[in-house]
Amino acid sequence: MTEPPAASPRPPTPAQSRETRARVAPWIERTPVRRWIPDPGVASLPAGVELFLKLELFQRTGSYKVRGALNNVLCADAETLRRGVTAVSAGNHAISVAYAARAAGTSAKVVMLSSANPARVARCRNFGAVIEFADDGASGFARMEEIAREEGRLGIHPFEGEATVFGTSTVGLEVAEQLPDLEALVVPIGGGGLISGTASIVKQLAPACRVYGVEPVGADSMRRSLDAGEPVALDRIDTIADSLGAPHAAPYSFGLVQRYVDDVVLVDDDAMRSALKALFLDAKLVAEPASAAPLAAACGPLRERLEGRRVGLVLSGSNIDLDTFGTHLRAAD
Template identity: 55%
Template sequence: MANPQDISLTQIRSRHRDLSTSILRTPSVELVSPSLQRTLDHARLYLKLEAFQHTGTFKARGALSVMQSLTSEERRHGVTAASAGNHAIAVAWAARQQGVNAKVVMQSTANPFRIRQARDEGAEVVLMPPGAATFSEAERLVREEGLSFIHPFEGMNTTLGTAGVGLEVMEDVHELDAVVVAVGGGGLISGVAAAVKLVNPKCAVYGVEPLGADAVSRGLAASGPVSLDRTDTIADSLAPPMSLPFSLSLIAHYVDDVVTVSDDEICAALVVMQEQARLAVEPAAAAALAGALGPLRARLAGKRVALVVCGSNIDAASHRVLCERGQTFAEGLLREAA
């Protein structure tokens, strides 16, 4: 298990500087929406727009952070990854930045848009059935071809990379009361929460996890990592089939609460994000807003709140279908507050 004391603000700032020549400092902007302000009892919402990061998600930070930690021998042999999409794209991008060959394993059910993105970044893509088979193939590539495995969410270097998101939002938006972050395996929230709490221990950090992929919530309840027999959510980039010790221990230490939301709530948040923020994002990036409008609403009322908008890798047709699903629920949410 990770020792939270192993991560310091000095380390986070140092890694942020190391990555700054390649990683974008994404904007933190206030979302001015009378209807949302009514819904949240005049809360002020700020969006940390990691959807504008290289590769379209925060994943570029962690992937590059890990890539830069490899030895010259490891770089020579190349890297691999297991992913539903966003992590594979980020590893492919980071490998190209570092002049390293990448062979990434992606779920055969991954959105074709994301598969094309990974290939466009220069990676060789291997398609496998979702779940354990994807990770097993990556493990085979490590064992038989000598590739280095870039984990999608677990490990100190990943957490130090994603901590830059929290560091930037705390520098850009003063006197925040809360930061809300989507939760998959925990690679994003572990870094964000560590940075936020080390800068201001009084600022709350809340995680939002899909109800159909709640490995972190279950792990926290069990006081240890768990594996899921299956996952079922439209937010496929938030659906690893397990929680793991490093990220889970940091979440337990730094995160105030992790709540779950349904796919219908996520679809509704996609609509609200489109109509109120004028942003077309993927389901994972709407999860934080879904949490704010749902289970976290009372706790965020009247507060200064940052939402991490974590990614934008979705094709137009899929986005349209999900928004149609969420339209009625979204109208009900905002009408209820009118």
């Protein structure tokens, strides 16, 4: 961890996280934790590691994103909800915002990237959202802000802001309750919304637990931001983990990562494909590449630091179609 900036962002407290969980509880799952002892021929884990999987891929809407989306919607006043909500996303956030809007009885207009998986687009539509498309993340964010301004809709950011991060903090709360003796936790990073909320609570309830983030080599905005000492934007995204392809880091979540995360490491696409295959063959889980990133990090750049420890991996989502999943399996080592 590095020293927080002078104007450090306000983290969610455990009490606030419990309040958030109570607010969203009717519409989410308290996802299970599973101990996993893989066949050594499938996944080469660090020596002596005891591994636990936090199965957010079993969450409603197929990813953890629903926690933050719901908290944004449920914290809004009636007049705001009358005008509806909007969001920008490659898929998981859009699906979750559409679900949250339906749960609250309002409408959603979301901007999805033109490269979004068709199965994710279809699922978003099934929850009742109106969808527009953008060529890239920068234009998508700009269009979301335009919709919010012109139509008065509540813009729900995919990874920034207290309402979103307080929602993701409930993942950390559950981990701390389910695995009170955990020594290390590995969390995937897109924009930083999941890890900032999760790490904030884990570090407050279990200060000795190390929290590590993992990003794709081709979408490393948080690692670059930490190196620069401030949030930075990427010129280009190049990774199979589209859920981790945030075009920039943002001040609030970045500040919490600075304060509570011990390190952020990088993995390449091949490592994620191998980890995805191991999860499928041995754990019998269908994961998207973002969910495989923590296992790739545990078997790669974090290997020595995790030896002999009780380690949790947050598996963040499973919104992937059969054709894409099969392509990744066939390409894996």
